[in-house]
Amino acid sequence: MQITNFLKHHYRHFNAAALIDAAEGYNKHLADGGKMMITLAGAMSTAEMGIQLAELIRQDKVQIISCTGANLEEDIFNLVAHDFYERVPNYRDLTPADEQALLERHMNRVTDTCIPEEEAMRRLEHSVLKFWEKADKAGEQYFPHEFFYQILKSGELEQYYQIDPKDSWMLAAAEKNLPIICPGWEDSTLGNIFAGHVISGDIKNVHTVRTGIEYMIYLAGWYTEQATEASKVGFFQIGGGIAGDFPICVVPMLHQDLGRTSVPLWGYFCQISDSTTSYGSYSGAVPNEKITWGKLGQDTPKYIIESDATIVAPLIFAMVLGQ
Numbered sequence: 174m175q176i177t178n179f180l181k182h183h184y185r186h187f188n189a190a191a192l193i194d195a196a197e198g199y200n201k202h203l204a205d206g207g208k209m210m211i212t213l214a215g216a217m218s219t220a221e222m223g224i225q226l227a228e229l230i231r232q233d234k235v236q237i238i239s240c241t242g243a244n245l246e247e248d249i250f251n252l253v254a255h256d257f258y259e260r261v262p263n264y265r266d267l268t269p270a271d272e273q274a275l276l277e278r279h280m281n282r283v284t285d286t287c288i289p290e291e292e293a294m295r296r297l298e299h300s301v302l303k304f305w306e307k308a309d310k311a312g313e314q315y316f317p318h319e320f321f322y323q324i325l326k327s328g329e330l331e332q333y334y335q336i337d338p339k340d341s342w343m344l345a346a347a348e349k350n351l352p353i354i355c356p357g358w359e360d361s362t363l364g365n366i367f368a369g370h371v372i373s374g375d376i377k378n379v380h381t382v383r384t385g386i387e388y389m390i391y392l393a394g395w396y397t398e399q400a401t402e403a404s405k406v407g408f409f410q411i412g413g414g415i416a417g418d419f420p421i422c423v424v425p426m427l428h429q430d431l432g433r434t435s436v437p438l439w440g441y442f443c444q445i446s447d448s449t450t451s452y453g454s455y456s457g458a459v460p461n462e463k464i465t466w467g468k469l470g471q472d473t474p475k476y477i478i479e480s481d482a483t484i485v486a487p488l489i490f491a492m493v494l495g496q
Contacts, residue, residue: 177495180488202440206403208405210420211226213240214412215244215412219247223345230342241415245318249343252335254289258286264282301363302375305376309376314381316355322350397436411482413444413456424436424438443477447482
């Protein structure tokens with residue numbers, strides 16, 4: 174409890190106090206029998222959020238994850254190519270010529286971290302293409318995360334592991350067969366690669382990888398089954414964008430479009446945000462706005478922490494894990 178005790182002693186006001194309130198609300202939600210969805214936007218996997226997220230998964234403190242295609246694949250990139258990554262602490266000083274030099278070395282930059290194309294992206298492409306082609310020839314269709322689960326469970330990539338496997342949230346999720354929602358997977362490196370293989374004819378059926386609409390249908394079934402008055406589902410949103418915007422809409426869809434009005438609203442809501450509300454961004458909308466859309470209720474515990482998710486999320490997770 175060393176981290177928790179430190180935070181409770183020093184984090185007393187403003188965004189710091191909101192962090193404490195959100196973590197305690199998360200714990201209370203679970204203690205009351207609730208379930209939790211965590212959503213991952215941005216480059217949280219490249220930020221190595223998996224170190225704690227994997228433990229949350231193992232301890233059943235998260236029951237479903239929504240993430241971008243980038244976060245889905247980048248955890249595995251890090252798993253198999255970590256030693257080839259390069260950190261660029263002076264990234265703000267890079268000139269266009271410096272950036273061109275990185276491109277020529279096939280180093281794709283994410284803020285201060287460069288992902289190596291050959292060791293990460295192409296290595297994973299080599300494996301996943303075999304699974305895509307096998308499913309395509311058999312007339313089978315799977316969600317993006319299901320293909321990754323198949324690869325991880327096959328053990329094919331184990332020879333390339335360069336981090337402690339316990340720090341990979343995708344490995345932990347695969348071992349639990351955790352439900353994952355990945356809206357907009359097409360907007361990812363492997364989504365682009367898949368499109369290329371369809372165009373070239375390697376994959377005959379574009380629907381071999383199932384789509385975002387199918388993800389919403391899947392989520393609607395999961396939420397209807399899992400969310401009860403005795404066990405509501407909470408929503409812990411890291412960043413904004415489609416990873417959060419897409420899944421939170423399942424509740425108004427169930428109520429307004431399907432007439433399943435007995436399904437509870439989300440039972441807890443927290444967002445770590447760096448978006449500005451006054452710009453009209455959905456990602457920056459304060460939680461109360463979601464009441465008007467039928468996503469949250471007026472009595473739903475709501476928290477917003479306006480800060481850097483790479484700093485805030487590990488601290489909240491530490492409190493949830495009792496560290």
